[in-house]
Amino acid sequence: MTKEEIISAGGSKVAAKPRLLLDVNMHYCPGCSHGVVHKLVAEVIDELGMEDTAIGVAPVGCAVFAYNYIDVDWVEAAHGRAPAVATALSRLNPDATVFTYQGDGDLAAIGTCETIHACNRGENIAIIFINNGIYGMTGGQMAPTTLEGMKTSTTPYGRRVDLNGYPLNITSLVKELDGTCYVTRQAVHTPAAVRKAKAAIKQAFINARDKKGTSFVEIVSTCNSGWKMSPEKANKWMEENMFEKYPLGELKNTVNPK
Amino acid sequence: MAKVIGTVEIDSAKCKGCNLCVVACPTDVLALRAKEVNDRGYHFAYAADPEKCIGCASCALVCPDACIEVYKVISN
Numbered sequence: 001m002t003k004e005e006i007i008s009a010g011g012s013k014v015a016a017k018p019r020l021l022l023d024v025n026m027h028y029c030p031g032c033s034h035g036v037v038h039k040l041v042a043e044v045i046d047e048l049g050m051e052d053t054a055i056g057v058a059p060v061g062c063a064v065f066a067y068n069y070i071d072v073d074w075v076e077a078a079h080g081r082a083p084a085v086a087t088a089l090s091r092l093n094p095d096a097t098v099f100t101y102q103g104d105g106d107l108a109a110i111g112t113c114e115t116i117h118a119c120n121r122g123e124n125i126a127i128i129f130i131n132n133g134i135y136g137m138t139g140g141q142m143a144p145t146t147l148e149g150m151k152t153s154t155t156p157y158g159r160r161v162d163l164n165g166y167p168l169n170i171t172s173l174v175k176e177l178d179g180t181c182y183v184t185r186q187a188v189h190t191p192a193a194v195r196k197a198k199a200a201i202k203q204a205f206i207n208a209r210d211k212k213g214t215s216f217v218e219i220v221s222t223c224n225s226g227w228k229m230s231p232e233k234a235n236k237w238m239e240e241n242m243f244e245k246y247p248l249g250e251l252k253n254t255v256n257p258k
Numbered sequence: 259m260a261k262v263i264g265t266v267e268i269d270s271a272k273c274k275g276c277n278l279c280v281v282a283c284p285t286d287v288l289a290l291r292a293k294e295v296n297d298r299g300y301h302f303a304y305a306a307d308p309e310k311c312i313g314c315a316s317c318a319l320v321c322p323d324a325c326i327e328v329y330k331v332i333s334n
Contacts, residue, residue, distance in 0.1 A: 235281075
């Protein structure tokens with residue numbers, strides 16, 4: 001059946017491009033997890049009716065052009081300073097829902113201080129954290145979240161703990177802070193995981209709107225160009241290796257505990 | 259018995275041929291064009307076996323470029 005036949009038979013559209021995602025080609029590599037998360041953020045903002053009140057803070061990294069793709073207000077922050085900029089935005093605009101969208105090089109490396117202190121102060125913001133264990137934009141260098149033994153362009157023989165230290169699990173660190181109200185770790189590699197990630201992002205936006213404290217959503221992602229794999233293989237590699245160090249699930253929920 | 263009939267519509271100009279929808283499809287409807295490419299040089303996805311589509315929207319969920327639309331009807 002064609003689309004027209006299905007509609008005339010009483011059927012409906014069950015999936016389409018979110019209304020708030022602008023009709024431009026994203027600059028991301030084929031199969032990049034950023035695209036899926038952008039889609040989820042756009043859908044959640046639309047569903048919660050926050051088109052006019054949501055303010056995003058774009059990071060430095062692959063997602064630096066996020067403001068070109070999602071049709072809400074954005075501020076571009078200096079490298080790693082998105083939570084600090086978001087703090088000011090949320091304090092000066094109490095009616096706005098402020099969120100940051102950051103990668104691991106931005107949030108867990110240069111912005112560790114801002115991240116931890118924003119979470120510790122319990123700022124009413126939602127932090128979306130894309131963790132793919134690599135600096136994707138600059139050419140696949142080692143990030144703090146790079147796994148032990150993982151090959152990157154600056155660790156061509158694999159990350160060595162004696163030389164480079166251990167992978168930084170910043171989400172578990174943030175969980176311990178009293179300012180955070182919701183800390184979760186998700187992925188977007190399968191349809192089921194995408195649904196769960198969407199629910200988590202939605203919860204984070206609701207918490208930010210209702211001024212409950214800092215919500216922190218980590219999305220364990222792939223960087224197939226940086227990892228030098230096909231998108232499909234990268235997803236498999238992520239399941240086999242990344243989930244061991246970064247297990248999925250809800251780490252903390254003080255808003256509606258189960 | 260009620261039968262679910264679905265159809266997918268893929269924006270081939272936006273598709274980057276990442277193959278994730280092909281892997282996600284539970285009924286093997288989708289495939290990548292083996293020889294054709296779009297304006298940007300990607301082997302875009304298409305419905306190779308449209309009769310099998312059940313409108314589950316798994317492909318649309320995992321598509322990073324949001325270029326898949328899914329329609330569904332339940333026919334008796």
